[in-house]
Structure formats: C-alpha cells, structure tokens
Amino acid sequence: MQNVLDLYGIHQNDYTITNFGNGLINNTWLVSNAQHKYILQKINKAIFTRPQLIDYNIQLINDHLKKINSSANFILPLPSLSAKTIVSYEDEYYRLFTFIPSKTFLVVTDESIAFEAAKQFGKFTRNLSGLNVDELYETIPHFHDLHLRYKQFLQAIEQGNQTRIHYSKKLIEALQKHKTIVDIYDDVIKNPSFKERVTHHDTKISNVLFDENNKGVAVIDLDTVMPGYFISDVGDMLRTYLPPVSEEETNFDLVEVRDEYFKAIAKGFLNEMKDELSPAELNAFVYAGKFMIYMQALRFITDYLNNDIYYGAKYALQNFNRTQNQLKLLECLIEKEDYYNSIVQQIIAQR
Secondary structure (H helix, E strand, O other): HHHHOOOOOOOOOHHEEEEEOOOOEEEEEEEEEOEEEEEEEOOOOOOOHHHHHHHHHHHHHHHHHOOOOOOOOOOOOOOOHHHHHHEEOOEEEEEEEEEEOOOOOOOOOEEEEEEEEHHHHHHHHHOOOOOHHHHHHOOOOOOOOHHHHHHHHHHHHOOOOOOHHHHHHHHHHHHOOOOOOHHHHHOOOOOOOOOOOEEEEOHHHHHEOOOOOOOOEEEEEOOOOEEEEEEHHHHHHHHHHHOOOOOOOHHHOOOOOHHHHHHHHHHHHHHHHOOOOOOOHHHHHHHHHHHHHHHHHHHHHHHOOOOOOOOOOOOHHHHHHHHHHHHHHHHHHHHHHHHHHHHHHHHHHHO
C-alpha cells in the first residue's frame, strides 16, 4: 500500500487505512488522519479489463461539465505526483479521491430517498445530454444487451448442468413466456426515437451521496458510465427501489412493488428529464423496469445452470432463488403496468 500512496506523496505512517464501503467489484479503503481524508480504490481488472478507458470517460465528462458551467457536484480522481488520475503499480490500477462528508443508503426505506436519488440520476443524464456519446468508450462491452443475455440463457439450457436444467424446468418455462420483453428491446435499439445517451448503468441507491438532510448531493461510481439507453438507468432504479426486500429474499410473498415509490422515482427522474425524452421513450418508462428485472432474472438463472461461475453462490440454490425473486418482482410490475403508465402520463402533463 505504501508504494501506491507514495505515487500521491502520501506517507502511510501518517495515516490510518481501513476498508471502506460495501462494493462488490473494486477494493476500497479510507485513508485518513486528523487533517485529511481520502478514498483509495483498486480497480477490478477481471471486470474492467481496460481501466484506462474508465479514466478517459471520467475526464471527458468532467471537461463537458466545465464547458457548460454545470453546478453539479462531480467527484474527480485526484492527480498523482506525475499528474495522472489513474496509477499503475505491479500491474494493478488505483485512483484516489478526496473524501466527501456525506452518507449513503443500502436500502430505500422512504419514498423521499427514492425521489432524491432519481432526481440525481436524471440531473446527471440531463447535464450530459450535449456530450457526443461516440466519444465515450464501452467499459464493459454489451453490459445491458438483453438480446445477448437471452442468447446466453438459451445456451445455458443447451449446455449447462443437466441436473440443474431438469430441476429448473418450470422456472425456465416461466421465463421463456416473457420473451416479448426481448423483442421490444430489439425494436428499441433500432428505433431512432430512442436516443443513445451518456448512461450510468448502475443506479443502485448506494451510488448516490446524501447530505445530513437526506438531500441528494452527487452521483458516484462512474466506472460503468458509457453509451446506453435511458431504460438501463430507470430500469435499475425500478428494480432495486420498488420492492421492500432485496433480490436475496427467499420468502417470495414479501416481494412486491410499492406504488408511492414508483411515483417518487417517476417524479424525481422526469422532473429533470421529461423534456429530454421523446414520446416513445416516455411511453417506455414502465417497460424500463420490465427490461432490467427480466435481464437480471436471466443472468441469475444462466449462472445457476452454468454452476455459478459468474456471481458465485453462498449456498447451492442461491442463484435459483434469486431468479424466482426477480420473476415474482417482474410479475408484480406487469400487474401494475397500466396503473403505473397512467402515473407517468400525469407527471408528463404537469408543468
């Protein structure tokens, strides 16, 4: 650790270093003393095979925000002694941030938190609406490609663990009945009314910083910011904010969608973005939730059939149960789809 901190002129003996946060991908530490606090991260090269592309995208976004004189809080990596915002040591990549006094949430327990988070992600997208997405790199190619995820699902049915395939027969059939969600996605990416935008791609609640009054301060964790469609960001919020329980819940009777939380997400995001989105995009707001929930269900069952090689599993049926959880969530959302579409239309009509 000392060799990495030396690249920033920080002497380890003067600081305490502790693990920080609950992220599953990168390693993160708090580096602090009485005067200064920093966040140090090691980028996971197994996921981000070209870490320099992340740094390039972040610098490009920062330059654009400066150009439009945006007031948005943007947390930029600090330069090293050699003026690099990403450093390499022993073939690993690191970056350092100033610690921002704030708080984060692991779960959404109040609709006001959902509203603030959705507003922050909407503001993030709106501020970057003038940035040419062709200048951004894909940091994880095909990350939210539903067509590819369905293809991988079919391959797992053919080539996966035969015992698990037989055990999952009813669950597989239930997922295949929702294949129209893939067909709609295929239409979306060919439809010029759906604009490719600067998209965060990981809008879970812990990626928003809040102040002491629970007001949104900034969006963080920009590693997956790349070209994409608004359905990814809205969909991930609907998938993770709407239910009162996480994807790990195995009492599926507890899996439901909460109307007030949907209203909060829609108001927060659309207050920032409704004038940026086309009519076709606005009509796909609820579909965004179906898109992301279904994709995550496919990824869980695919991993289960392939012997848990991607997500891993703490117990044998974990990815199977995660799939059941997401399928129940999808069915709950579909049941409320017409009602939720009417809420979106009401918000659009408000000026």
